[in-house]
Amino acid sequence: MQVNIVWLKRDIRWRDQEALHAAIETGKPLIIIYFFEPELIANHDAAPRHWRFVYQSIADLNRTIFNQTGFEKAVQMAYCDVLTGFEIISQRYAISQVYSYQESGNALSYRRDKIMKKWFSDKNIEWIEMQTNGVQRGRKNRQDWSLQFDERMAEPEVFPDLKKARFIALPNQLLETLQGNSLEKEIVSSHENFQPGGEKWAWRYLNSFLNNRVKNYSKGISKPEESRSSCSRLSPYLAWGNISMRSLFQEMKRNYATIPNKRALSNWRSRLYWHCHFIQKFEMESRYEFENINRAFDLLPHKKNDNHIQAWQSGQTGFPLVDACMRCVVATGYLNFRMRAMVVSFLTHNLLQPWQSGASFLAKQFLDYEPGIHFPQFQMQAGTTGTNTLRIYNVVKQAEEHDPEAVFIKKWVPELEKLPAHFAIKPWEMTPLEQVMYGFSYGKDYPLRIVDHEETARTAKVNWAKIMKTEIAKSEAKRILHTHVHLSDKRAHRSKSDIELKTKLRNDA
Numbered sequence: 001m002q003v004n005i006v007w008l009k010r011d012i013r014w015r016d017q018e019a020l021h022a023a024i025e026t027g028k029p030l031i032i033i034y035f036f037e038p039e040l041i042a043n044h045d046a047a048p049r050h051w052r053f054v055y056q057s058i059a060d061l062n063r064t065i066f067n068q069t070g071f072e073k074a075v076q077m078a079y080c081d082v083l084t085g086f087e088i089i090s091q092r093y094a095i096s097q098v099y100s101y102q103e104s105g106n107a108l109s110y111r112r113d114k115i116m117k118k119w120f121s122d123k124n125i126e127w128i129e130m131q132t133n134g135v136q137r138g139r140k141n142r143q144d145w146s147l148q149f150d151e152r153m154a155e156p157e158v159f160p161d162l163k164k165a166r167f168i169a170l171p172n173q174l175l176e177t178l179q180g181n182s183l184e185k186e187i188v189s190s191h192e193n194f195q196p197g198g199e200k201w202a203w204r205y206l207n208s209f210l211n212n213r214v215k216n217y218s219k220g221i222s223k224p225e226e227s228r229s230s231c232s233r234l235s236p237y238l239a240w241g242n243i244s245m246r247s248l249f250q251e252m253k254r255n256y257a258t259i260p261n262k263r264a265l266s267n268w269r270s271r272l273y274w275h276c277h278f279i280q281k282f283e284m285e286s287r288y289e290f291e292n293i294n295r296a297f298d299l300l301p302h303k304k305n306d307n308h309i310q311a312w313q314s315g316q317t318g319f320p321l322v323d324a325c326m327r328c329v330v331a332t333g334y335l336n337f338r339m340r341a342m343v344v345s346f347l348t349h350n351l352l353q354p355w356q357s358g359a360s361f362l363a364k365q366f367l368d369y370e371p372g373i374h375f376p377q378f379q380m381q382a383g384t385t386g387t388n389t390l391r392i393y394n395v396v397k398q399a400e401e402h403d404p405e406a407v408f409i410k411k412w413v414p415e416l417e418k419l420p421a422h423f424a425i426k427p428w429e430m431t432p433l434e435q436v437m438y439g440f441s442y443g444k445d446y447p448l449r450i451v452d453h454e455e456t457a458r459t460a461k462v463n464w465a466k467i468m469k470t471e472i473a474k475s476e477a478k479r480i481l482h483t484h485v486h487l488s489d490k491r492a493h494r495s496k497s498d499i500e501l502k503t504k505l506r507n508d509a
């Protein structure tokens with residue numbers, strides 16, 4: 001039997017799913033498949049929380065298909081590598097076309113795609129890949145990138161006509177071969193600490209944000225506690241493709257009149273643009289995953305200290321806001337932007353550790369892990385791009401400004417709960433008498449600071465400035481700007497927020 005296959009990746013949704021739409025329109029019998037790939041599951045950047053989110057997203061898509069067609073479990077789940085999976089399927093079916101989305105993924109998925117491209121070509125199978133959001137394949141620079149981004153966002157969404165689809169139920173025996181070992185319990189059971197996966201939830205989060213939560217967006221964005229409800233929290237849904245960027249832009253436009261805070265909306269809108277702006281960098285230079293993007297920073301003097309890295313990972317550095325953030329992200333998979341930037345700054349500029357020593361750990365924690373944002377952002381915060389000024393967050397000032405009552409700190413570092421806010425932020429300022437008064441023993445109930453953060457920040461600045469003076473740092477910076485930024489981009493001149501965006505883009509590079 002001749003069939004077409006929709007190979008799902010980070011695009012698990014029905015609405016605006018171009019691969020599904022195109023495959024249905026061919027009228028051929030159709031298999032939809034997702035591969036839980038053992039190599040990807042075991043990779044340096046992956047954790048069960050990610051696959052749980054995927055698993056829930058598939059269940060949601062299956063429900064949508066069932067509700068519209070009565071067809072059960074249309075999305076097949078395979079637990080094997082993609083090549084093996086396609087070989088097994090091709091022994092039973094004649095595959096005409098495979099539809100999927102372009103993926104700006106990690107080194108492993110890139111290598112797998114190259115293997116599959118060759119295999120499809122050898123077997124005369126046409127592989128049709130759709131453009132993912134605003135990320136453009138095959139670019140060498142950013143000439144007119146944002147104009148094309150805008151055009152893409154303005155194209156109409158597609159609504160696959162599921163009733164027309166000729167889904168195939170794979171025979172049990174074939175499914176059993178594809179499924180090998182079953183998925184871990186942690187993946188197939190829900191967990192109340194994490195946002196649930198699925199298109200239904202993506203739209204719920206979007207609607208509640210546009211109808212109400214957006215009004216506090218700008219006010220709460222930097223605050224570790226408030227941001228948890230005032231930011232959209234759409235990142236995992238975008239990262240795993242439960243909603244398309246185009247749907248977001250168009251929903252925003254449709255609801256514009258009733259959205260409560262237009263200024264905050266414009267602020268939010270520029271971040272949607274950044275989403276693709278960052279992934280575009282990674283699409284064009286995937287070295288970001290492992291290597292300093294500005295090669296001059298290979299010369300940075302780093303002395304790896306496993307105890308410091310361990311203290312950072314487990315929230316035991318003796319700096320309450322850092323510890324609260326690290327414990328929180330391990331438990332819930334989320335931190336707002338500023339706190340992410342701050343914990344990276346702390347690792348690289350206060351603990352003086354290479355960014356590579358923390359990038360995989362945080363990738364595993366973020367439910368919204370998106371390689372194309374994660375690695376470029378990580379390097380930007382670590383200062384290894386050499387195109388923007390070095391930003392070292394003072395972790396004590398951040399706490400005083402963004403968690404002045406220590407609400408967030410006390411929630412995640414309960415050892416400090418009974419202290420007044422100023423001591424919960426700076427427990428080292430307590431006198432022995434005050435420690436007795438509050439029944440708290442500094443150094444026993446909560447660790448001493450593992451570094452002098454002001455001194456190490458000074459060292460980091462000196463090290464960084466030395467490297468920035470080298471010819472290689474300058475020529476690399478020029479190359480990076482030339483490849484990843486186009487300052488005369490027309491879009492950057494349109495409005496005040498876009499002029500800010502232009503400056504931001506220059507810094508972000």
Ligand SMILES: Cc1cc2nc3c(=O)[nH]c(=O)nc-3n(C[C@H](O)[C@H](O)[C@H](O)COP(=O)(O)OP(=O)(O)OC[C@H]3O[C@@H](n4cnc5c(N)ncnc54)[C@H](O)[C@@H]3O)c2cc1C
Nearest residue numbers: 231232233234235271272275337340341368369370374377
């Ligand atoms: C070291 C580091 C690692 C990061 N890793 C990731 C990651 O793996 N995946 C990820 O989605 N974001 C990442 N970010 C960016 C940002 O922190 C998150 O996108 C944001 O906090 C998600 O929360 P939200 O959906 O409520 O965002 P909102 O503020 O509501 O923004 C809406 C959407 O815009 C995009 N966005 C927002 N801020 C940024 C930004 N600074 N850069 C790029 N896109 C942005 C996201 O898709 C987000 O969902 C990282 C930031 C840093 C500093």
